[in-house]
Amino acid sequence: MNKRMKKKYELKNRVRTLETHIDFLIDQNNQLWNIVERNAQATNSRFDKLEKQVVKSNAKKPFWKR
Structure with a gap:
């Protein structure tokens, strides 16, 4: 793999993990x-x-009730 492909793959992974964290935080916010x-x-x-x-x-x- 060349550098460009590695960077792209790494960026996709980071975006995916960030999306997961955002979804988790939104769920926590709704629960609160x-x-x-x-x-x-x-x-x-x-x-x-x-x-x-x-x-x-x-x-x-x-x-009369006093």
Whole structure:
């Protein structure tokens, strides 16, 4: 093989490995976004429960239940 062919072959291999790494990083990024979304939903549901409890506890009770 001459130098030009070797360089071309080496460049193809590097590009292939970089494409593989990019695909892996994109997949990891998508997984992290899914985790963030699930955590946000869980946090929001907890706050909704707490807000309901606060509203119930702060509501003025009728005079016959005091």
